[in-house]
Amino acid sequence: MESPKKNxxxxDATAIGGRDGHVRSATGVIDLDMSVPEGLGGKxxxxxxxxxxxxxxxxxxxxALLVIAQRAGDKLDPNTEVKCSVTLFQEGEGYGLSAILDVDLKAFDxxxxxxxxxxxxxxxxYSVGTRGNMEVELRVQGEAIPVDASENAGVAEGK
Known part of the structure; x- marks a missing residue:
C-alpha cells in the first residue's frame, strides 16, 4: 500500500509582464526584473x-546527492558542484526546454x-517532475553518462 502524499x-510567486516584466516571490526574497535572454535581444x-x-x-x-550520500553513510566534499544548463528551443510552432546536469563530487571515484x-x-x-516531459542529460565532470530511457521517460518509479 502506497503511503499518502504529504505536502x-x-x-508562491507572481509574474507581471511575461518575459519583459517582473517576478516576485510571496516572501519577497525573489524580486527580479525579467527579460528575454540578452543573446536574444533582451536587456x-x-x-x-x-x-x-x-x-x-x-x-x-x-x-538529492546529499541525501543519497547520507543514506550510504558517506559525506559529500563541501566543494561538490552541480552545474545545470537549461536550453530553450523552438520546434515547429512550439517551444521546449532541455537540461544538462554536470556533477563534480570531488571526493569520490x-x-x-x-x-x-x-x-x-x-x-x-525536479528530475521526477521533468521525467517524460523534457530531455535531461547527466554528466560527470563534463563526460556524458549513459541514461537508460526509463530513467528519463514515464512516471517516477513506484507510481
Missing part, C-alpha cells in the same frame, strides 16, 4: 525563466559518482 512546502541585468529553472534544478539535485548521480536523478523532485 511539505508550497512556494542586461535581468534574469529569465531558464536561468531561474537552472538555479533551482542545480540546487535541488545537489540536495568515477564509478561511485556515476552511481550516486543515477540515484539522485531518481529522487530529485
Amino acid at each position: 511539505l512546502y508550497t512556494a 542586461k541585468n535581468a534574469t529569465n525563466p531558464e536561468e531561474l529553472f537552472a538555479a533551482g534544478y542545480s540546487s535541488c539535485f545537489q540536495q 568515477h564509478d561511485k559518482t556515476i552511481e550516486m548521480v543515477r540515484q539522485a536523478h531518481k529522487i530529485c523532485p
Whole structure:
C-alpha cells in the first residue's frame, strides 16, 4: 500500500509582464526584473525563466546527492558542484526546454559518482517532475553518462 502524499512546502510567486516584466516571490526574497535572454535581444541585468529553472534544478539535485550520500553513510566534499544548463528551443510552432546536469563530487571515484548521480536523478523532485516531459542529460565532470530511457521517460518509479 502506497503511503499518502504529504505536502511539505508550497512556494508562491507572481509574474507581471511575461518575459519583459517582473517576478516576485510571496516572501519577497525573489524580486527580479525579467527579460528575454540578452543573446536574444533582451536587456542586461535581468534574469529569465531558464536561468531561474537552472538555479533551482542545480540546487535541488545537489540536495538529492546529499541525501543519497547520507543514506550510504558517506559525506559529500563541501566543494561538490552541480552545474545545470537549461536550453530553450523552438520546434515547429512550439517551444521546449532541455537540461544538462554536470556533477563534480570531488571526493569520490568515477564509478561511485556515476552511481550516486543515477540515484539522485531518481529522487530529485525536479528530475521526477521533468521525467517524460523534457530531455535531461547527466554528466560527470563534463563526460556524458549513459541514461537508460526509463530513467528519463514515464512516471517516477513506484507510481
